[in-house]
Amino acid sequence: LEYQFPALDAASTSLKARVRINAKSFNGNVINFRHKRVLRIKMIPELVNLWKRTPLLLGIYAKLNSLGKFTVSSVFKIL
Numbered sequence: 001l002e003y004q005f006p007a008l009d010a011a012s013t014s015l016k017a018r019v020r021i022n023a024k025s026f027n028g029n030v031i032n033f034r035h036k037r038v039l040r041i042k043m044i045p046e047l048v049n050l051w052k053r054t055p056l057l058l059g060i061y062a063k064l065n066s067l068g069k070f071t072v073s074s075v076f077k078i079l
Contacts, residue, residue, distance in 0.1 A: 001033050002061060006054035008046060015039055031060070 001023070007016040021035045041047070058078040064071050 001031075001035070002059045004057050006050050006056070008050060011041075011047070015041060 001021045002018060004018040005015055019037065021033050023031050024034045025032045056078075060075040060077075061072050062075050064073050
């Protein structure tokens with residue numbers, strides 16, 4: 001799983017950072033990540049307006065074995 005919050009240039013790097021999490025377990029129907037991330041941010045009007053305009057980006061990537069080599073491929077993205 002990969003996600004990134006829209007952030008202002010003046011925001012902390014922990015808020016702007018792109019986060020990648022490996023799956024803890026998976027089967028044919030379910031992928032479990034068991035991820036918790038807590039950020040303390042100061043809600044200012046500019047940030048609220050940015051979040052109204054800009055979506056949270058989520059993506060799932062799969063590691064595929066192709067001809068004996070592992071490649072990482074995007075399964076889907078949510079905008």
